[in-house]
Amino acid sequence: MSTIARALALLDHFSPDHPRLGLTEMMRLSGRDKATVHRHLTALVQAGYLEQAPDTRAYRLGPALTRLADMRRHTVPEIEMVGALIDDLSRVVGELVHVNRLHGFDLIHLCHAEHHNHPVRVSFDATERPPVLATASGRAFLAFSAPEVVAAALADPGTWDRKDAAPDGVAVRETLATIAAHGFAYNRDTLRLGVSSVAIPVFDADGTPVATCSIAYPTGRGGADFRDRLARHLMAFAPKMTVAMGGVVPARVQKIWAAQGNSTKMADQA
Amino acid sequence: MSTIARALALLDHFSPDHPRLGLTEMMRLSGRDKATVHRHLTALVQAGYLEQAPDTRAYRLGPALTRLADMRRHTVPEIEMVGALIDDLSRVVGELVHVNRLHGFDLIHLCHAEHHNHPVRVSFDATERPPVLATASGRAFLAFSAPEVVAAALADPGTWDRKDAAPDGVAVRETLATIAAHGFAYNRDTLRLGVSSVAIPVFDADGTPVATCSIAYPTGRGGADFRDRLARHLMAFAPKMTVAMGGVVPARVQKIWAAQGNSTKMADQA
DNA sequence: GACCATCGGTTCAATTATTGAACCATTGTA
DNA sequence: TACAATGGTTCAATAATTGAACCGATGGTC
Incomplete structure (x- = not known):
């Protein structure tokens, strides 16, 4: 030494x-x-x-x-910073890990990491721009956003799937509340058949979400237990990533994540 | 070393x-x-x-x-205290407020607050380390420092802008004397074109400067009147901050600030 | 008020880790 | 192919780090 x-x-x-x-x-x-x-x-x-x-x-x-931390924030592109981090996560969970940012109400792909342990795996298309409310990432983001943002999202017709009818505002808000209580969002076959995902927000220095980190996996891999295992991984990981990006996890969220990290059973999300 | x-x-x-x-x-x-x-x-x-x-x-x-910078933010109480204070000031004046400390002869950014009332505003880079004598903050600091400190600063080639010739010791001392008489320092387009600033020192328990508080604004916002208005805000604010940090404003400075707070017209600074 | 413990800080010879010229491997270029 | 430039490694000589002992100040205790 x-x-x-x-x-x-x-x-x-x-x-x-x-x-x-x-x-x-x-x-x-x-x-x-x-x-x-x-x-x-x-x-x-x-x-x-x-x-x-x-x-x-x-x-x-x-x-x-x-001074140096500021310098790092200014000089190290977050993409690379995050890239190294999610690479590790992907290696641990053996699934596809995504990082998305919300630009307007479009989820934009920032980066991903894929370390396939399994013969069956999720493919994806970085150019896809699914409606926010149809994705676990989008819902995770909105569930931790300010009410005005949520209201704006609900008002925008592009946020829900055009094949469906307009989403019921009340029902959506309830779902978001459930997600906020769980600490993460999930998705089972809703966007693409056979694909499930778990998502969690990443915060900036003000404690507002700036991005999401999600794990996508073939639905066949497992049920609620499998999903919750991944969620726990995410809840352990998100603080690291938040800190790396110069952000702060709001105290209330921190509490939820710490608690959920131990519990084994969780209620259903709508 | x-x-x-x-x-x-x-x-x-x-x-x-x-x-x-x-x-x-x-x-x-x-x-x-x-x-x-x-x-x-x-x-x-x-x-x-x-x-x-x-x-x-x-x-x-x-x-x-x-990680360590976060730790510092969380463990050093003054930072948060000062943060809250300048937040108020920034809200009142509607401009960017900085707090800097002198470390060696480097001005280092401690914290800032920004409440933009105006569409045009000053951007800044916390990583910049301009020569002390080129900034209002640096000059405000030195104007109230002991003669030995000033002498050391003048002797150090890093304190003046390398694009310029070495500053004339006499001229600089005159400027500092003027600043000491005014109670504050200012800067008009000298460091960055289009950016002006007003700065004032904050004292420790011994009455020696420990930090500076400055307001930066687009030069276009106004002339001497506008600048003096901001200066008066600073002169009202600096005692609060000094006290909050456990310091004491030297009697002679206190007198100047009290006097300038009422006067409407001030002499030019070199 | 003498005593002791604790604290931050300093000294200086012995030791140990740092240093740097020379060398190796790889890559890109003329 | 030769050459230059890059990142990295080696190992004897060297210079910096080390730590036991010491100093001065402070504060509590009998």
Whole structure:
């Protein structure tokens, strides 16, 4: 382990429970010598990765981090950032993973990852632009959006499948409420026969949805249990992705996801 | 300079113009040996401060930065406190409000608030690091700093715009004196064409500047009158913020701000 | 008020990790 | 094919890191 790694590891000891750490505490946490820790800390302060309170002499995370994080947000295209992440997810679940963004009321494909463990798998077409309310992604997005957005979506005739009749506003709102309570949306054969999917929103810094992450799989793969397993994967994954994109998961959603991560049974969605 | 500092300095070479850097380029920019740079880069990748594109092998800023910056946001209370304060100010004046800190002689962005009343507004880039003396914030900071700090700033070639000739020490000192007399600094199209700003210092418990608060607006919005209106807003606001951060406004500054708050006409700044 | 513990910080010789010139492998180009 | 440029590796020489001991300040205790 290099000196650099050892020094940077000091930063990892900060947490919401320990926002400020003193020299001795750092020494204890890292298990290294006091002089060494002190040298490292001062180097980090010098570089702006830490700052030291003049009075208590305690250390806390420094301004350089915000600067660099901003820089990362500005310079790293989210597509690539997200690409690496969903690649991992896809590898774990062995299914097709999508990331979509809502542009107007069109779901636009941002990127996808596919690590096929199974002979039977879902094909897809990145150019497709299905009506928002007909997809798990679209519903997941809207379920966590502001009422005005939902209202606008319902008012727009392009959001529901043109083959169907206009969706009943009340029924749709109920579905969205259920989704918001579950923490995720799903879809079984509704858009394309034989294809099911599970979807979850990704948030920006204001806590409003900016994108969705979804897993698509052949319906034959399994029933509610299989679906819920995937949903739990998504609920563990979405916070990571949200953070990577510089966003924040709203507290209420965080709570739901944490709770659902443990439960085994869930109510049906309309 | 410690190994840690040298390694971390590598991260500073990333900019909006150079979001991805290769080994050789890093070597050139840092002026160090290739092997050393490579060691450092891999250490940083290991720690998540950088990530490497698998195909091009180019490096870019990594996810650990977002994580730590978030942690800082959550654990450093002043940021949120200041955030709430400037949010109000921004709402009142209807312009972009910034808070910066001086780290070394770099102005670093702490937070900002933007409540756009106008169709035309100032965009900004939190990653920019302009020369201190070229900004209203920097000059406001230095105008209220100790003579030694000013002398050090003038001695540092990085504090003035490299496109210009070295600033005349006498002229700069005069400008700073004027600013100190006015109670605030301003800037009209000097850093970015079409962008003006007004800035004011925030003090710590010792009465030395710790940060600056500034308002940026499109130059077209108005002339000296408009600018002075914003300045008065700042002079009313800065004491609040200083107090909120546990600082004290020096008596002489307090006097100036109180006086200027009533006057309607002010002399020009160089 | 002397005593002790704890804290942040410093010193300096011993050690250990860092360094960098030279080298290798790969890719793209003339 | 030769050449240049890229990313990466090796290993002896070297320079930086290390840590036991020490200092000064603060704060609680008898």
